[in-house]
Amino acid sequence: MPDNNLKEPHGNPVLPRLFLKPKEEDRILEGHPWIYDNEVKEIRTGKQCFPFSNSRFEYTGLMEAYTASGFFLGIGYYNHFSKIIFRFFSRERDEINGEFFSKRIKTALELRKNFFSPGDSFRLVFGEADFLPGLIVDCFKAFPLGTDNPGAEVIPQVFLSIQFLSRAVEEYRDLIIDALRKILNPVGIVERSDVRVRVLEGLEEKKGFIGPEFNPEIIIRENSILLKVNLLEGQKTGYFLDQKFNRRLLSPIVSGKRVLDTFTHTGAFGLNASLFGAAEVISADISPEAVALTKENIILNHSEKTNTVLEADVFELLKSYCDSGETFDVIILDPPAFTKNAKTSSKAYGGYKEINLRAMKILKTGGYLLTCSCSHFFTDEMFMNMLLNAGRDAHKKLQIISRTGPGPDHPVLAGYPESSYLTCVLLRVF
Numbered sequence: 001m002p003d004n005n006l007k008e009p010h011g012n013p014v015l016p017r018l019f020l021k022p023k024e025e026d027r028i029l030e031g032h033p034w035i036y037d038n039e040v041k042e043i044r045t046g047k048q049c050f051p052f053s054n055s056r057f058e059y060t061g062l063m064e065a066y067t068a069s070g071f072f073l074g075i076g077y078y079n080h081f082s083k084i085i086f087r088f089f090s091r092e093r094d095e096i097n098g099e100f101f102s103k104r105i106k107t108a109l110e111l112r113k114n115f116f117s118p119g120d121s122f123r124l125v126f127g128e129a130d131f132l133p134g135l136i137v138d139c140f141k142a143f144p145l146g147t148d149n150p151g152a153e154v155i156p157q158v159f160l161s162i163q164f165l166s167r168a169v170e171e172y173r174d175l176i177i178d179a180l181r182k183i184l185n186p187v188g189i190v191e192r193s194d195v196r197v198r199v200l201e202g203l204e205e206k207k208g209f210i211g212p213e214f215n216p217e218i219i220i221r222e223n224s225i226l227l228k229v230n231l232l233e234g235q236k237t238g239y240f241l242d243q244k245f246n247r248r249l250l251s252p253i254v255s256g257k258r259v260l261d262t263f264t265h266t267g268a269f270g271l272n273a274s275l276f277g278a279a280e281v282i283s284a285d286i287s288p289e290a291v292a293l294t295k296e297n298i299i300l301n302h303s304e305k306t307n308t309v310l311e312a313d314v315f316e317l318l319k320s321y322c323d324s325g326e327t328f329d330v331i332i333l334d335p336p337a338f339t340k341n342a343k344t345s346s347k348a349y350g351g352y353k354e355i356n357l358r359a360m361k362i363l364k365t366g367g368y369l370l371t372c373s374c375s376h377f378f379t380d381e382m383f384m385n386m387l388l389n390a391g392r393d394a395h396k397k398l399q400i401i402s403r404t405g406p407g408p409d410h411p412v413l414a415g416y417p418e419s420s421y422l423t424c425v426l427l428r429v430f
Contacts, residue, residue, distance in 0.1 A: 015064050016045040016057070018078065018086055022068040029073075031415025033128040035086035041068060056080050060167060060202075062089075062096060077133070077168030081202030087133035087168045101172060102179040104132050109183065112139075115408045119156050121220045123241050123409040124184075127165065129419040130411070134166025134201075135176065138237040139184065140229065142218035157187045159218060161237035162210070164193050167201045177210060188214040190231040192238065207232070219300070223247060225271045226300045228293060239266065242406035243334065246370070246424045247272040249402055250330070253368045254278040257329035260321075260362075262314045262355070267294030267307070269332045269370075274303045278330075284310045284317055315351075318358035330368045331359045337375035345377050352383070353390050360394040360429050368401070369427045376421035383423045391429075402426040 020028075024039040043050045043057040050057045063078040065086055074091040089096055108130045116122045118141075125137040141156035160180060164170045180186065194207035209232075216232035222244055231238035247269055250259075255277035261270035264283035273281050281303075285291055291311045298307045310317070314335070321327075333355055339348035352373060359369055373383045380403075391398040405412065406422045413419045 014046075015062050015075070016043055016059065016078070018043055018063050018065045019070075020066070020068050020073075025067040025071070025073065027415070028065075031413060033076075033088045033131075033133055033413070033416055034084045035065060035076075037083050037085040040085060056085070061171070064093075077166070077171065079167045079201060081167065082200055084166075087128070087166055089133065089168070090131075096172070098175040098179060101132070101176050102183065104130065105137075105176075105179050105183055108132075111411070112409050119221055120244075121222070121239075121241055122407075124160075126410050126419070128416055129413040132176075133168045134164065135169040136163035136165065136237065137161070137180065138239075138241060140218060140220055140231065140238070142187075142220060143226070144219075156221075157218075158184050159214075159231060160184065160186045160189045161231050162189060162191050162193075163195065163237060164191070164206075165195065165197050165201070167203060170198075170201075170203055188212065190216060190238070192231075192236065222268065223272055223275065225268070225275050226297070227266055227268060227271070228296050228300060229266070230293075235265070242374075242410050242422055243268070243372075243424070245407040246372070246404055249370060249404075249424075249426050250278075250332075251276045254330050258282075258327075259330045259332070260284070260328045260359075261332045261334075262317070262359075263333070263335045264294055264309065265290050265334075267297045267309065269334060270294070270307055270309075271297060271301055271303060273330070273332075274301070274306045278306060281307045282310065283307065284312045284314055286311065286313050314355060318355060318362070321362045322358050327362050327364045328367065329364055330370070331363055333359055333369070333371040335372070335374075337378075338373075339375050339377050342377050345375075345382065348375070348378050349382065349386055352378070353386050353393075356387060357390040357394045360391060360396045360398075363429045365430055367429055369429055370424070371427065372422065372424045374422050376418050380420075380423045383425070387425065387427070397430040399428040399430070400425060401428055 019041045021041040040052040042052055058080045060079050065073040074088045076086050076088040078086050108125050112122050121140045124139040125132055125135050138161045140159045142159055143156050189210040191206055191210050194205045198205050217230050220227050229239040250273050254273045256279050259273045259278045259281045261283040264285045267283050270281040270283040291309050294309045338351045339345045404424045
């Protein structure tokens with residue numbers, strides 16, 4: 001183990017050094033932020049060498065990474081519990097301390113300020129894509145409960161929802177939380193590290209308040225609509241912030257139209273459609289909790305005359321509409337991820353094709369389909385191929401109007417395809 005009393009010139013302790021197997025560096029040099037256990041040749045610490053073929057080096061902490069020929073790749077966190085055995089913090093010899101995390105968070109915030117107004121909620125840190133491996137921070141701007149129509153004069157409160165998904169950031173959680181408090185001065189912080197990936201890192205799941213408790217039900221504003229969000233009980237970090245800009249795609253196509261919003265979750269797509277002038281919006285979700293929340297949000301936005309919500313299995317609902325001959329002008333398909341690993345992507349293909357084919361069948365001629373996939377295992381190429389086949393089997397012609405991903409608060413890191421997970425396609429169907 002390294003002697004933590006010794007210091008390198010860059011301020012870190014004298015660190016163990018990881019050496020890759022020959023010809024394993026290309027992906028890393030292209031920007032990928034992980035090293036897998038099967039790519040490691042050996043670990044060197046001081047004068048000792050530990051060949052990785054014998055047994056993995058049992059250690060958690062900072063380490064330097066090198067190619068087989070000795071080229072320095074960067075500093076990161078080594079975790080012998082995980083198959084992702086090394087996660088990069090920096091490609092330089094930076095000191096990993098409070099100032100390091102503060103700089104990374106400030107850099108992420110500056111990016112978001114270019115695309116979001118002061119009253120907007122957004123993802124502040126998107127893990128590896130913001131060069132903080134395994135850290136998710138969502139920044140929610142909350143308006144007072146009971147606010148009817150918050151205007152510019154209402155100053156929203158800042159709440160944070162955080163996920164520490166890797167041991168790399170769990171190790172530095174106190175420094176990270178301290179930096180977030182100094183930079184954003186949040187009213188409250190919730191931890192939503194209640195995800196299985198932590199178990200793969202050798203960590204327990206966590207969920208609760210960081211610091212003083214508060215009412216986790218808040219109201220945020222998105223594209224001028226109001227949404228109730230429960231930071232402690234909502235999915236993932238409380239709310240999916242990544243579709244905000246894609247919901248604006250509805251603006252020019254829904255005025256006076258009949259809209260079906262499926263897998264509605266909080267009713268956000270349907271409420272955006274109502275905001276943009278839809279004559280009728282039917283939202284559907286199989287979850288009773290989602291239906292109840294959508295009803296609350298419909299009331300919150302005074303949209304009862306145009307918006308209704310159904311508790312229904314979307315697969316069965318689309319089938320029933322096909323059988324009855326019911327039609328819509330615009331349909332939104334925003335399902336949860338049908339696959340969470342590469343092995344089940346072929347099975348997911350069938351699910352995506354079924355709902356898209358049926359949606360195409362019940363669209364009026366010239367109607368619009370806004371359809372999404374949120375799994376990086378179901379690639380953009382697979383999704384477009386599925387749409388092509390669904391259109392063929394539905395005997396429909398398709399015009400692709402727009403192909404997008406998540407908003408700019410979910411940047412994609414070049415060389416790291418795992419950060420590209422959301423595909424959103426707007427089609428016109430004939």
